[in-house]
Amino acid sequence: MNQELKHIVIKPAQIITTLQISRGTLRNYLIYFGELLSESATKPTGKIFSLQDLNTLRQAYDLINREGLSYQETKQKLLSTSASVLEPEFVTDPRPGQAAADPGQDQQTQIAPLEFFNNLIQQLTQDHEKTLNAKEDLINELRKDKEKLQEEVFYLRLPWYKKIFFRYSK
Numbered sequence: 001m002n003q004e005l006k007h008i009v010i011k012p013a014q015i016i017t018t019l020q021i022s023r024g025t026l027r028n029y030l031i032y033f034g035e036l037l038s039e040s041a042t043k044p045t046g047k048i049f050s051l052q053d054l055n056t057l058r059q060a061y062d063l064i065n066r067e068g069l070s071y072q073e074t075k076q077k078l079l080s081t082s083a084s085v086l087e088p089e090f091v092t093d094p095r096p097g098q099a100a101a102d103p104g105q106d107q108q109t110q111i112a113p114l115e116f117f118n119n120l121i122q123q124l125t126q127d128h129e130k131t132l133n134a135k136e137d138l139i140n141e142l143r144k145d146k147e148k149l150q151e152e153v154f155y156l157r158l159p160w161y162k163k164i165f166f167r168y169s170k
Contacts, residue, residue, distance in 0.1 A: 008116075010049040018054065018120065019061050026057075032071045033060050036078055051116065 016026055033056065034042040041053045049057075056078065063074040158166060 008051050010051070010054055012047050012049070015049055015054060015057060019058060021061065028071075029057055029060055032075060033057070033078065036075070 012023075012026060015021075016023060019026075021029075030037070030042060030047075036056050037053045038050050040046075040048045041050070059078060060074050063069045063077060064071065069077065155163070155166065
């Protein structure tokens with residue numbers, strides 16, 4: 001396993017931003033899916049998440065919001081498919097006023113790896129590109145409809161004697 005991935009620290013605010021959920025939703029996820037998360041993610045204060053925790057919460061979010069499962073059904077499905085991608089190891093970050101015991105620990109402790117966020121950005125970009133292409137197709141279709149309507153309005157505004165020799169196709 002890549003050594004960088006073992007020492008990743010993800011804060012609750014980053015989980016909220018990444019999954020685009022509210023604090024209350026994260027709190028509910030911690031209540032319902034706490035046993036699936038690492039010990040540091042379920043502490044009463046100073047919660048720190050690992051990549052596996054983020055992956056578990058993302059799967060829960062997808063099952064609840066995209067597949068419409070209940071919290072209990074989601075928990076059962078996550079328990080049955082608990083093939084973890086990453087080990088739940090991470091390094092806790094020193095609190096303000098506490099110095100790191102090892103000076104190299106600061107380098108090992110990362111807020112989030114660039115690879116992870118690069119992949120996340122690529123995934124979100126692909127989703128947005130699909131949506132953008134669908135919107136562009138809709139815009140083109142609406143433009144064609146607009147042109148047809150403008151032709152019809154032009155025809156309807158013509159005096160009757162000009163309509164005799166005017167070719168209008170509906």
